[in-house]
Amino acid sequence: MANSPSGDSMTDRLVRVLETFTPTRTVQTSAEIGRRAGLPSSSAHRIVAELVDAGLLERDESRGIRVGMRLWELATRSSGALRLRQVALPFMERIQARVGEHTQLAILEQDEALFLERLSHPDAVTNITRVAGRLPLNASSSGLVLLAYADPEVRDRVLSGRLIPLTPATITDPATLRRTLGEIRLQGHVVAPGYIEDVSTGLAVPVRNAAGAVVAALSVVLPRDAPTESALAALHRAARDIERAL
Amino acid sequence: MANSPSGDSMTDRLVRVLETFTPTRTVQTSAEIGRRAGLPSSSAHRIVAELVDAGLLERDESRGIRVGMRLWELATRSSGALRLRQVALPFMERIQARVGEHTQLAILEQDEALFLERLSHPDAVTNITRVAGRLPLNASSSGLVLLAYADPEVRDRVLSGRLIPLTPATITDPATLRRTLGEIRLQGHVVAPGYIEDVSTGLAVPVRNAAGAVVAALSVVLPRDAPTESALAALHRAARDIERAL
Numbered sequence: 001m002a003n004s005p006s007g008d009s010m011t012d013r014l015v016r017v018l019e020t021f022t023p024t025r026t027v028q029t030s031a032e033i034g035r036r037a038g039l040p041s042s043s044a045h046r047i048v049a050e051l052v053d054a055g056l057l058e059r060d061e062s063r064g065i066r067v068g069m070r071l072w073e074l075a076t077r078s079s080g081a082l083r084l085r086q087v088a089l090p091f092m093e094r095i096q097a098r099v100g101e102h103t104q105l106a107i108l109e110q111d112e113a114l115f116l117e118r119l120s121h122p123d124a125v126t127n128i129t130r131v132a133g134r135l136p137l138n139a140s141s142s143g144l145v146l147l148a149y150a151d152p153e154v155r156d157r158v159l160s161g162r163l164i165p166l167t168p169a170t171i172t173d174p175a176t177l178r179r180t181l182g183e184i185r186l187q188g189h190v191v192a193p194g195y196i197e198d199v200s201t202g203l204a205v206p207v208r209n210a211a212g213a214v215v216a217a218l219s220v221v222l223p224r225d226a227p228t229e230s231a232l233a234a235l236h237r238a239a240r241d242i243e244r245a246l
Numbered sequence: 247m248a249n250s251p252s253g254d255s256m257t258d259r260l261v262r263v264l265e266t267f268t269p270t271r272t273v274q275t276s277a278e279i280g281r282r283a284g285l286p287s288s289s290a291h292r293i294v295a296e297l298v299d300a301g302l303l304e305r306d307e308s309r310g311i312r313v314g315m316r317l318w319e320l321a322t323r324s325s326g327a328l329r330l331r332q333v334a335l336p337f338m339e340r341i342q343a344r345v346g347e348h349t350q351l352a353i354l355e356q357d358e359a360l361f362l363e364r365l366s367h368p369d370a371v372t373n374i375t376r377v378a379g380r381l382p383l384n385a386s387s388s389g390l391v392l393l394a395y396a397d398p399e400v401r402d403r404v405l406s407g408r409l410i411p412l413t414p415a416t417i418t419d420p421a422t423l424r425r426t427l428g429e430i431r432l433q434g435h436v437v438a439p440g441y442i443e444d445v446s447t448g449l450a451v452p453v454r455n456a457a458g459a460v461v462a463a464l465s466v467v468l469p470r471d472a473p474t475e476s477a478l479a480a481l482h483r484a485a486r487d488i489e490r491a492l
Contacts, residue, residue, distance in 0.1 A: 011302070014300075077376070078269055078313050089365065090367065114319060122335070131332060132328075144359060
């Protein structure tokens, strides 16, 4: 698309506008969007007006701007990963009915774990995961599984980058992480006690496509001291069921 | 954003590109996208390349173009309607465990019923609904509930437009439809036998926000001749639970 005087493309500007919306910032004014996207005020107003006309953004009663349902619809209806999520959902429900905590499905996206789905019981243990939210590969159980089976170049890039701890238990030493990833490939699952939050343990298994490549991680979150055996068995069984259904 | 020689804005072109992707057409070449979006080939290639760079579209191994996960993530993470879906999900699971067929959540979007969620059992009765798919307001049980409680101007617009039958049972007569909408408001639910498919019956109830406005329809799909009483009771109970949780 045409470039602005500053040289960034219109697509870049659009992405910067959309990126100003977050799970905790769902309504903004045009001026706030412009400031956060680093756009001149007149450009911000024009872009927002066009996106509202197209239904990609929506104006609420008090003139606040929200992400539009039309954008969600266009992004969702033809997405391959969302087909994975739809196939997995009944089996995730079965895990959750049995294990009784959070059940999650994540994929590898730009060197992070992106969560496609999360089922939760109202009285389940605390969990910071959100649908369409992300967690670091070295900290979340889903991330560890995705990293264990990722292309070697992804693994090398993540291992040579900054490994940020979310708790004192998060693995941040590259050698320890590399050894852990080898153990995950050997065992076919991970148990991650307190890596994300002190009070909880994450368990995750890989989900493979017809060609045998790992395309997702299926995980549950348990209280830190809960037994893991029956939850791991439920995860392995569900992963096999999802693979058959794919 | 800057306008092209033909006068359509870059946002219009972007939307036209995204609209070429559908649930049954998830991979296309740049040339196909350009032809379906009505864009000159050089423009189509440039726009697609920019959208791929931004992660909003993705190129697969065989150079086909798909909708990117980044677009889904940006569209989903700050969407208000998806918060509704996340709140409703545990209660929808409970309905489905009890009723054993499809359970769905829909909102009114541009004079159609847009489906935010659908839970299905593998052996459930046939159902043409898709997540992020749409159905006409006069045909689906969800649509009838949404139309019954819509603003009068929406109702007048739909009633004076074309009412397309999906089966011989679909209501297409404006006077009959207006009377049916009145009955829905009186009873607080709808039973729609064979309106969408001959073999199934849809049941739907409204879901209200804290201010009492109807924001969604909660529905189940049953085999055509199944008893409806316990499913209706489960729907009413779940709608109340969702309203309390919102």
